[in-house]
Amino acid sequence: MKKFFKNFLSFFFLLDTWRDVVIIIVLVFAIRTFVISPYRISGPSMCDTLNAYNNGACNHGEGEYIIVSKFMYFFREPERSDVIVFVNPNGHGESFIKRVIGLPGETVVLRGGFVYIENEAYPEGFKLDESAYLNEKNLGYTKAFSLETRFEVPAESYFVMGDNRVESLDSRAHFSSTFNIDGKATAFVPKESISGMAWIILWPFSEIKLIGEK
Template structure:
């Protein structure tokens, strides 16, 4: 009878646990790296602290913005974006794009007019009938004029010292609310 050699038929006693531990550590490092990359280059997670975007986004809602949304296209009127406040870059704001680069925007009796149009923008997303007047403001190239959907309670381009959001400051386009319920944001 041939005597068997332990290394042929028995599991390794010394390296197996080390390999398993090494595999677990590598998987954890890969997960952390993927979360870091996704959080810094793909999506942005935020909680909304004010009522300025009601009823579209309410106080306490948790949202996700897509960071690369504008890699191959330009922001459009109606997009909801995340950006540092032009007057206080330590705070991130969430607002809707109202006027595009090169346009002139004016608010009369709460209604928004672009480039002297006779008819105001059709804004079905507003929380309530807005009031007030502002402008006219000429939007510079590579910048945007933004406002909240709750116009009567929104600190936005109408009131800031630096009225416009530069294109390079847009951090992402909001596309999803995941708390307190899940809904696509358009």
């Protein structure tokens, strides 16, 4: 009887432990799917906002770890200047990180090294002030990568660019034709391809801050 009772307690303890393990796994999965997720920056396209050395040089390799907020866009639409993480709509699983420049229904115009936005409120267009996030090497140097200088953003889609304009393959270049829908290269990011908004630089610890803060 004593042995039976001991075995019963061991089984109950093991069952309780496995229950806790399952709960933890489910919680981690839910948090990573719907709340926040880690992401590692690779390449120089968002320098100096992300992946910049202390001396201002751009890191061309693996760099910072950031936290991506997946719940933010449950409550609002992506806004201009948001830094977003998104996947390739062709299903290859490749992730990108860029800044939102053009919103659905707007026309993005590249002229004289600057960005102009045409929309319902400003049909003649306005010059986009990017001084808050572009450094002196990039401010005024937003060039088109082809003869295409006007981009009409479709509904439920976004025009995006990297902050390091001279080294970023983005909407201007149709992501170098690697970003496509049904095999056709596109300059625009469909809303359903957006994973979330880049929120916090988590590592290195010396760089911890909300993304967007100076």
